[in-house]
Amino acid sequence: MGYIEVFYFNTGADSVTFTVHESTGVISTNALLDRESQDVYSFTITATDSGGRNTLATVNITVSDVNDNSPVCGEAVYAASVAESAAVATSVISVSCPDLDISSNGEVCGL
Numbered sequence: 001m002g003y004i005e006v007f008y009f010n011t012g013a014d015s016v017t018f019t020v021h022e023s024t025g026v027i028s029t030n031a032l033l034d035r036e037s038q039d040v041y042s043f044t045i046t047a048t049d050s051g052g053r054n055t056l057a058t059v060n061i062t063v064s065d066v067n068d069n070s071p072v073c074g075e076a077v078y079a080a081s082v083a084e085s086a087a088v089a090t091s092v093i094s095v096s097c098p099d100l101d102i103s104s105n106g107e108v109c110g111l
């Protein structure tokens, strides 16, 4: 008989965040994720057969972004002055309100 029963174990540094089902190999989250805190996880899976032979594989998981942050302005109040003779389209002040999200979730518009 072959050693057809395989057991999977997560042995990497990020094994607290992800667990691997011992018999199915399905990897699941084990904690809430926050892409703005950590966007990539890497850990090692050990697959062991019932005869004790094993092999390793590296699992890299990227956390995709959701729009869970609002833009944050550098100042609560901006003050500027402009001459009454200013031409149309004269620049007055620039405000910056960056957004921690990425891609379209972090694009700030409407200023």
Ligand SMILES: [Ca+2]
Pocket (backbone or CB within 6 Å): 067, 068, 069, 070, 071, 099, 100, 101, 105, 106, 107
């Ligand atoms: Ca956002």
Ligand SMILES: [Ca+2]
Pocket (backbone or CB within 6 Å): 035, 036, 065, 066, 067, 068, 069, 100, 101, 102, 105
């Ligand atoms: Ca986000």
